[in-house]
Amino acid sequence: MKGWLLHHRQAALQAFRRLAATPLNTVLGALVLGIALALPAGGEMLLANFQRLAQRVAATPQISVFMALDAGRKEVAEVESRLRRHAQTREVSLVPREETLKRLKESEGLGEVIDSLPRNPFPDAFVVVPRTETPEALEAMRAEFAQYPKVEHVQLDSAWVRKLDALLRLARLVVTLLATVLGVALVAITFNTIRLQILTQRDEIEVSRLLGATDAFIRRPFFYFGALQGLAGGLVAWLAVLGATLLLRGPVGELAGLYGIDFSLHILPLADSLMLLGLSALLGLAGAWISLRRHLSS
Amino acid sequence: MIRFDSVSKRYPGGIAALAELTFAVESGEMIVLSGHSGAGKTTLLKLIPAIERPTQGSVIVNGQNVATLKRAAVPYLRRNIGMVFQDQKLLHDRSVFENVMLPLAIAGVAVRDAGRRVRAALDKVGLLEREKAMPVALSGGEQQRLAIARAVVARPSILIADEPTAHLDDDTARDIAAMFHAFNQVGVTVLVATHHEALFAPYMTRRITLAHGRVVS
Numbered sequence: 389m390k391g392w393l394l395h396h397r398q399a400a401l402q403a404f405r406r407l408a409a410t411p412l413n414t415v416l417g418a419l420v421l422g423i424a425l426a427l428p429a430g431g432e433m434l435l436a437n438f439q440r441l442a443q444r445v446a447a448t449p450q451i452s453v454f455m456a457l458d459a460g461r462k463e464v465a466e467v468e469s470r471l472r473r474h475a476q477t478r479e480v481s482l483v484p485r486e487e488t489l490k491r492l493k494e495s496e497g498l499g500e501v502i503d504s505l506p507r508n509p510f511p512d513a514f515v516v517v518p519r520t521e522t523p524e525a526l527e528a529m530r531a532e533f534a535q536y537p538k539v540e541h542v543q544l545d546s547a548w549v550r551k552l553d554a555l556l557r558l559a560r561l562v563v564t565l566l567a568t569v570l571g572v573a574l575v576a577i578t579f580n581t582i583r584l585q586i587l588t589q590r591d592e593i594e595v596s597r598l599l600g601a602t603d604a605f606i607r608r609p610f611f612y613f614g615a616l617q618g619l620a621g622g623l624v625a626w627l628a629v630l631g632a633t634l635l636l637r638g639p640v641g642e643l644a645g646l647y648g649i650d651f652s653l654h655i656l657p658l659a660d661s662l663m664l665l666g667l668s669a670l671l672g673l674a675g676a677w678i679s680l681r682r683h684l685s686s
Numbered sequence: 687m688i689r690f691d692s693v694s695k696r697y698p699g700g701i702a703a704l705a706e707l708t709f710a711v712e713s714g715e716m717i718v719l720s721g722h723s724g725a726g727k728t729t730l731l732k733l734i735p736a737i738e739r740p741t742q743g744s745v746i747v748n749g750q751n752v753a754t755l756k757r758a759a760v761p762y763l764r765r766n767i768g769m770v771f772q773d774q775k776l777l778h779d780r781s782v783f784e785n786v787m788l789p790l791a792i793a794g795v796a797v798r799d800a801g802r803r804v805r806a807a808l809d810k811v812g813l814l815e816r817e818k819a820m821p822v823a824l825s826g827g828e829q830q831r832l833a834i835a836r837a838v839v840a841r842p843s844i845l846i847a848d849e850p851t852a853h854l855d856d857d858t859a860r861d862i863a864a865m866f867h868a869f870n871q872v873g874v875t876v877l878v879a880t881h882h883e884a885l886f887a888p889y890m891t892r893r894i895t896l897a898h899g900r901v902v903s
C-alpha cells in the first residue's frame with residue numbers, strides 16, 4: 389500500500405517534471421485545449437443564466453381572459469364570479485377596459501392615436517393566477533375559460549414559456565453536441581501529445597523495462613501527464629468563461645434593464661465548473677489510455 | 687542458481703545463435719564467458735533476464751523457468767538481476783544520482799532509504815563526488831562505473847555484464863575487473879562476457895568458452 393502511494397507520487401512528480409521541461413509546449417497545449425473547451429463551457433454559462441431567468445418567469449404563470457367587446461356589466465360580473473369560484477384559481481383581478489385605454493393614452497406616443505379612435509377598442513380583461521403550474525392543467529383551464537359566455541379569447545402565458553423552454557432545450561442540445569465534438573478533440577489532442585511523449589521517452593521506457601519496471605510503472609506518468617494537460621485545458625477554459633462573464637455582465641445588465649428585466653449574468657455555477665475540470669481531466673486520461681494501448685504494446 | 691538445459695536460440699531470420707547449451711552456475715560463482723565475436727555470448731546473457739527467450743530448452747534462474755515465464759512476472763525476475771549492458775544504456779537527460787536511483791524507484795524503495803543506498807553504490811564505484819554531474823560529462827571509464835553502480839544498487843543476487851571493459855585503457859579496465867571481484871566477494875553471482883579474459887582470470891571461478899553457439903570448454 390505504501391509502495392503504491394509512493395509510485396503514484398513519483399509518477400505525478402515525473403509528469404509535472406515533463407510538463408515543466410517544455411514550458412512553451414505545455415502552455416500552448418493548455419491554450420489550445422482551453423480555447424476548444426471554452427466554447428461549450430461558455431455555452432453552458434449562458435444556458436445556466438437563461439434557465440435561471442426562464443425559471444423566474446415561469447414560476448408565476450398567468451392566464452389572461454379577454455371578454456368580448458359587447459359584453460355587458462352583468463356578463464363580466466358573471467364571468468368574474470365563476471373565475472373566483474373556480475377551484476384552480478388563486479387570484480383573479482379585473483382590468484376594466486377604461487383603465488387599459490387610460491394607461492395606453494398616458495404612454496408616450498400612443499396618446500394621439502388613441503384619441504383619434506372612434507370608440508374604446510379594448511375589452512374588459514381578467515388576469516388569473518392559477519394554483520397549478522403544470523402545462524397540461526393550465527391548458528385545461530384555458531379551454532374551460534374559453535367556454536364561458538362572452539369570453540372572446542384566453543391567453544396562456546405558458547405558451548411563450550413553453551416556447552422558451554423548447555428554445556432552451558435546443559440550446560442545451562447544441563451545447564451538448566459542441567461539448568461532445570470538442571471532448572473528442574481533446575481526446576485526440578492528448579492522444580497525439582502522449583504519442584510524441586512516448587517517442588521522446590523511448591530510451592527511458594526501454595531502460596526502465598530492463599531494470600524491472602512493470603507496465604503500470606511505465607504507464608503511470610503518462611496517465612498523469614494526460615490528466616494534468618486536460619485539467620490545465622479545463623482551467624484555461626474556465627478562466628476564459630469567467631473573463632467573458634465579467635466583461636459581458638455590465639452590457640447584459642443594461643440591455644435587460646431596457647426591457648424592464650432585473651437580470652445580471654452569473655458566473656459558471658460551481659457544479660458546472662467542477663464538471664468542466666473533472667471532465668477535461670478525465671478526457672485527458674482517456675486520450676492517454678488509448679495512446680498507451682496503441683503505442684506501448686510491446 | 688542458473689541452469690541451462692539443452693538451450694537453443696534461433697533469431698528470426700534463421701540465425702542459430704545458441705545450440706543445445708547445457709551448463710549450471712552455482713550461487714557465488716564468478717564466470718567468465720569467452721569466445722569469438724558472434725559466438726553467442728551476448729545472446730546467452732540476454733536469456734537470463736528474459737530479454738530474449740530460448741527457442742528450445744529451459745533456462746532456470748532462481749528456481750523459475752525463464753523460457754515459460756509469464757510476461758507479467760518478468761519485471762520481478764529482472765529486479766533480482768543486475769545488468770551492465772554493452773552499450774551501457776544510461777539516461778542522458780538524468781544526473782548520475784538519478785540514473786542510479788532508477789532501479790530503486792522501480793522497486794518502490796522509500797525515497798530517504800533510496801538516497802542513502804544510491805550514495806553507498808556511488809561510493810563503491812568511486813563516483814560519489816560526481817553525483818550531480820550529467821552522464822555526458824563523465825569519461826568512458828566513469829560512465830562504465832556509473833552503469834555498474836546502477837546494476838548493483840538494488841542488491842541483486844546475480845550480476846551480468848557484457849563487455850564491461852571494452853574501449854577502456856588497461857588501468858581503468860583493471861579497476862573495473864577488481865570491482866566485479868569485490869561484488870563477487872560479498873556473495874553476488876557474477877557472469878561477465880569479455881574479450882579481456884586475462885583481466886578477469888585472477889578472480890574467476892570458472893570460464894565458459896563458446897564457439898558458434900556451443901560450449902567448447
Ligand SMILES: Nc1ncnc2c1ncn2[C@@H]1O[C@H](COP(=O)(O)OP(=O)(O)OP(=O)(O)O)[C@@H](O)[C@H]1O
Pocket residue numbers: 697698699701702703721722723724725726727728729730
Ligand atoms: N537480434 C538479433 N537478430 C538476429 N541475429 C542476431 C541478433 N543478435 C545476435 N544475432 C546473431 O547471433 C549470433 C550471436 O550473436 P551474439 O551477439 O550473441 O555474439 P557475441 O558472442 O556477443 O559477439 P560479440 O563478441 O561480437 O559481442 C551472431 O551470429 C549474431 O549475428
Ligand SMILES: [Mg+2]
Pocket residue numbers: 727728729772848
Ligand atoms: Mg556481444
